[in-house]
Amino acid sequence: MEEKDSLPDMSFFLASSVHDMKNSLSLLSNRMEHFLGELTPDSFPGYEDLSQMLYETKRVNHNLIQLLALYKVGNHLYPFDPQPFLLNDFVHEMEAQCRPLLASRLIELETSCPDDLIWYFDEELVNGVIGQAINNASQYTRDRIRLSAAQVGDMLEIRVEDNGAGYPASMLQAIESEQRGISFGSGSTGLGLYFGRTVAAMHRNKGLHGRLRLENGGCYGGGCCILQLP
Amino acid sequence: MAGLQDTFSDFSQRRFLIIDDFHGMQRMLRDMLRECGATRIDSAGSSQDAIKLLSSSKYDVVLCDFNLGPGKNGQQLLEEAKFRQWVGPACAWIMITAEKSLETVMGALEYLPDSYLIKPLTTALLQNRLTKIWARKRTFIDINNALGKKDYSRAIALCDQQMATDRLNAPELQRLKYQFLLAIGELAEARQLLEAVLAERDQPWAKVGLGRVLFMQGDYVAARDLLQQVINENRANIEAYDWLAKTLQQLEELEAAEQVLQRAVQLSPNSPQRQKDLGELALKLGNLDAAEKAFRKSMAVGEHSIMKTADAYVGLARVCSNKQQPEEALKTLGSMQKHFDGEQITVRAKAMEGMVYLQNNQPAKAREAAKALDALLATSGAIPEGAAGLEAAELLLNTGNKESATELLHKLVMNNHEDRKLANQVGEIFDQAGMHEEGAQLVALSRQEALELMNAGALLAQAGKLEEAVESMRNAKKLLPSNLRVLLNFAQIAISCMKQQGANEALLNETRQTLQHARSLCSDDKRLNQIDNQLNELFPKP
Structure with missing residues (x-):
């Protein structure tokens, strides 16, 4: 028997245990949100810690979602099917999803979206990108986050902006040089960015494809994560 | 957006069913629904419990986890509930999954849930989603009613009417209208619609739809090229694989069709129908091992599904018979009769039983089976349809009951005189029995006779x-x-x-x-x- 036969197919175990972990994390974050909703910072001394725990739990959950999605996309197992969505609904769903965390961190979320804007995208993937962007922003913002959607030229633009200090210049530079193919594996571009770019690139229409951009500035002068979809 | 009070009463008046094998999830969903104002909530911890509740009570909303442990999964449960009309178009069925995968989102179009929710859930998310589904149900109520009455022309008119004013739902209305046009065979109009949709935007469903229309119009080469292009763009588009395989069969490219289906079952192995199709193709190509594997898989994934098909059992029996494994073949036929009811099944089992004996050098037993089959056909009086009729005739023809066989096939062709596939199959049966000429004659005569009968009436009406x-x-x-x-x-x-x-x-x-x-x-x-x-x-x- 060849040696490789005795090794289990790790990717299968990884993928299947990720489901399991996601289920547990889903219950965990749900209970935390529930408690945070019942408590106030004054009534419970551990309130801030609990809020931080929720952030970390959601972060891990986002990572797992992304790993699993990338695994499926890489193996052509992902049922990619862009559907038309009313952006207003999408923005409100994102808001509902993030509200407990943001409220517990005393962060104000502002949303902006035309009432009648409809666009085509894969909801789960885009939800993954934007959910993570808001989760990240909640860690680096001072006290405000803005989620907006608008049509810009031929593209839909979804922006997550904060009023924190913005991305460090070294990170933006590293991303830029990596995009130009100068340096690989700089370590500054993690899973999240790779996932976001993959998702953007999968969305195509009439010869155009989506893009993901990070920059500083925007409405609040902090970090901006911008997803553009054709 | 609906006022909070409206939403609250929406929840308090409706009946909810939670289906989840995990008690922690059940409790969480129950808490969430209560928070939204729901009071009438039942829960089931297994597909068996769910079936009991679904068949005895009417629910307005079903929240169902995809993974339900042993037995049926959420999709199979939904299929059964819709098929048996335990839930109608007014019921909102939400499938809850840990992830979006080919396995979880695959299902025939008429058996799709109203929405998928991917964990983790929040109360607000659930509330938003349900409110949206209810609004949507209100919008589509007239179209659904027309559909219930099979009045497609009215459904199409309603789609047009709605599209003129409702920009938000226009994409979905277009998709519905395309399906209705296809259902009534308005191919040219369906094509026009799809081309207009595609001129606006590249949409995979519309490309596959166009491939389907081209197939139905008999333009197989164009259909093949288009469907291949869809797959090149997204190698996980299962619907495109299915139609490409059908198209390649029409083009007599059987090996290529088999490869396409092999790829499709790798991606999405849980469709009894697709596995059966693959088995039949492999059998035709003489790949007995591949055929056996596919038929067995069809039986296994169909175990808990109303989509299971008796064709897989007959196919497997044929494969085993060809492999000189008569016991295994007969065992399969016995198992088929345990899984399916009805006269057609009895006929098919008896006919295949005889063929198994015949192919495995037991002519006396084959004749016995043929005799029993003949008696069965005589007492039932009804003509066995489609596959059952062909299989019965095959045995009769090969055991020297030429007269009964010819009579049976004559009726079969007369009753389906426009069905080219059937005519070919009848031809094949005669070919294999070494009676090519007689087969061709029988088909031609039966058709002619059917046409004459019809023309007589038409001429009188014209006069x-x-x-x-x-x-x-x-x-x-x-x-x-x-x-x-x-x-x-x-x-x-x-x-x-x-x-x-x-x-x-x-x-x-x-x-x-x-x-x-x-x-x-x-x-x-x-x-x-x-x-x-x-x-x-x-x-x-x-």
């Missing part, structure tokens, strides 16, 4: 002799009781006759019964729908 035309078509109907064209022609002429001479209770009833019978043979036919609507307009049902 204005409506009563005689009705009588002539009535005669044709007796001889060809399951020929759709004959049934529809009868109804058409009967309506013309009543239009001219006024309603006549007996004829009106006969026409209604005829149309009902036609409906049982073919639920969606453009002409059937038209005649049905015409009759109901002229003579509204009391």
